[in-house]
Amino acid sequence: MVELLPQYPILNVPLINGSLLIAGVAIVHVVIAHFAVGIGAFNAVHEWRANRKGDAVMLEFLRRNSRFIILFPFIAGTVTGVGIWFSIALVAPRVTSELIHLFVWGWATEWSLFIIEIAAGYVYYFTWDRVSPRVHNALGWIYAIAAFGSLVLINGIISFMLTTGKFTGIDSFWQNLFNPSFWPSTPIRAVSAFALAGIFVIIVVNYSRGFTQEERAHVVRAAGKWLIPLVLMPPLAVWFFRVIPPDARGFIFNQSAMVMVLLFSFGVVASILLGGYAFFGILRGGRYVTGETGLLMLAIAFIATGSMEFVREGIRKPYLVRPSLVAGGPEGIYSTQLTPGELRQTEAEGTLARAHWWPDATSSTDPATRGRVVYLIQCSACHTANGAYNPIKPLVGGWDEQQYAANLTNLHATKDAMPHYSPTERDRKDLEAYLRTLNPPPATTPAPAAVEDAGQPTPTPRAPSPTPRRGNRTRH
Numbered sequence: 304m305v306e307l308l309p310q311y312p313i314l315n316v317p318l319i320n321g322s323l324l325i326a327g328v329a330i331v332h333v334v335i336a337h338f339a340v341g342i343g344a345f346n347a348v349h350e351w352r353a354n355r356k357g358d359a360v361m362l363e364f365l366r367r368n369s370r371f372i373i374l375f376p377f378i379a380g381t382v383t384g385v386g387i388w389f390s391i392a393l394v395a396p397r398v399t400s401e402l403i404h405l406f407v408w409g410w411a412t413e414w415s416l417f418i419i420e421i422a423a424g425y426v427y428y429f430t431w432d433r434v435s436p437r438v439h440n441a442l443g444w445i446y447a448i449a450a451f452g453s454l455v456l457i458n459g460i461i462s463f464m465l466t467t468g469k470f471t472g473i474d475s476f477w478q479n480l481f482n483p484s485f486w487p488s489t490p491i492r493a494v495s496a497f498a499l500a501g502i503f504v505i506i507v508v509n510y511s512r513g514f515t516q517e518e519r520a521h522v523v524r525a526a527g528k529w530l531i532p533l534v535l536m537p538p539l540a541v542w543f544f545r546v547i548p549p550d551a552r553g554f555i556f557n558q559s560a561m562v563m564v565l566l567f568s569f570g571v572v573a574s575i576l577l578g579g580y581a582f583f584g585i586l587r588g589g590r591y592v593t594g595e596t597g598l599l600m601l602a603i604a605f606i607a608t609g610s611m612e613f614v615r616e617g618i619r620k621p622y623l624v625r626p627s628l629v630a631g632g633p634e635g636i637y638s639t640q641l642t643p644g645e646l647r648q649t650e651a652e653g654t655l656a657r658a659h660w661w662p663d664a665t666s667s668t669d670p671a672t673r674g675r676v677v678y679l680i681q682c683s684a685c686h687t688a689n690g691a692y693n694p695i696k697p698l699v700g701g702w703d704e705q706q707y708a709a710n711l712t713n714l715h716a717t718k719d720a721m722p723h724y725s726p727t728e729r730d731r732k733d734l735e736a737y738l739r740t741l742n743p744p745p746a747t748t749p750a751p752a753a754v755e756d757a758g759q760p761t762p763t764p765r766a767p768s769p770t771p772r773r774g775n776r777t778r779h
């Protein structure tokens with residue numbers, strides 16, 4: 304039972320590919336959004352404690368920096384969040400739409416929480432000293448809880464893409480949301496959120512005026528505590544890798560995916576180092592942390608968060624949404640935005656049957672022109688033709704006709720990050736014609752211009768050969 308529609312045009316992002324475009328926007332957003340969640344909790348907890356203990360320094364710090372610790376995160380989070388919606392809707396419209404439908408009430412709840420968060424944040428910011436401390440602190444808690452709720456919901460949807468679990472359809476809402484990797488990834492995100500908040504507070508207190516050195520040290524110590532949960536990262540990471548599908552796990556730990564191993568290790572090691580420094584250096588050792596050190600810690604946290612997100616996205620290949628674990632359940636969606644059923648259909652009917660967006664190319668008599676469309680639909684999600692991201696040009700560089708014939712029908716056999724795809728004879732030849740244009744043969748081409756150029760200025764002693772030497776340049 305294959306549904307052929309909806310079909311969307313393909314955004315071919317040169318050089319970096321759509322996936323790096325999304326990653327670039329997403330990593331900035333993820334860091335800011337986690338920080339917004341963490342700082343909400345920091346603010347609520349420390350206002351509450353300061354009220355109870357009469358901690359005037361902390362209260363003054365929170366009041367004076369409300370602009371940075373309440374307004375800034377949600378404005379920056381909103382702007383980059385819109386950036387994510389733009390980039391995913393352009394690069395992966397099919398899956399974006401699919402996830403909106405699947406989790407429609409989840410999104411509705413998330414957007415409501417977001418409005419509550421924004422409203423509470425503004426009221427909080429404008430009501431210092433205008434409402435009682437209790438009411439003011441309650442506003443801070445509303446902000447914190449709404450922000451954390453958003454994190455939980457969005458993490459449910461994102462983790463679902465990796466571990467669909469026993470997904471049976473649109474009705475299994477709670478099961479979809481609380482999927483296997485939701486449980487470990489929620490505390491992982493909470494720990495990162497708290498750490499980012501702690502680091503940011505350290506930076507802000509260093510650069511805000513009107514505090515003595517002791518007062519600053521007092522705030523730095525409070526902030527340092529928020530980094531200590533980072534030491535939980537290794538056990539949480541182990542838990543995470545126990546729940547993800549074995550083939551995805553193989554992606555990290557087998558040799559061909561060294562980049563994944565390095566990035567992943569970096570994320571975990573950076574977390575331990577930051578957490579360890581907070582505990583032994585700041586709290587036990589009583590060290591002060593300067594603004595520069597804070598910025599350095601932020602840079603490390605940024606790269607560590609980016610690495611972990613990159614791994615999480617990378618191990619899902621060749622899928623965007625992995626198939627259900629239930630036999631007969633939904634079959635997932637590949638990175639190409641085709642379901643396995645649709646891919647089989649292109650193997651039967653040809654890819655161009657799905658290429659409604661390129662009427663000129665599909666009716667072209669030039670195989671390479673048609674082949675480019677096959678490439679855009681079947682390959683461009685994970686490759687660039689000749690860019691920085693997984694370029695296909697060097698991968699097919701030395702191929703001769705036999706290799707094209709054997710490899711293009713069997714791509715998944717060389718790298719299991721690729722969908723199981725056996726093109727029709729015509730698609731394969733079209734694709735081959737296009738891929739050959741990426742590595743044009745050296746200038747033995749008997750094109751008229753080339754012959755003239757070579758012949759006129761310096762006649763060589765070698766006899767010019769009128770026939771091309773390469774036998775495999777036949778065009779189909």
Ligand code: HEC
Pocket residue numbers: 620621622638639678681682683684685686693695698699714717718720721722724
């Ligand atoms: C879901 C993502 C994905 C899709 C779709 C995809 N590839 Fe790949 N492909 C990869 C990855 C990842 C690699 C591994 C790159 C590496 O090892 O450097 C790869 C490697 C390759 C290689 C090298 C294989 C080898 O032996 O090392 C070739 C050739 C290739 N792809 C061609 C294609 C063609 C042609 C298509 C379209 C029909 C395609 N790919 C579609 C992800 C994909």
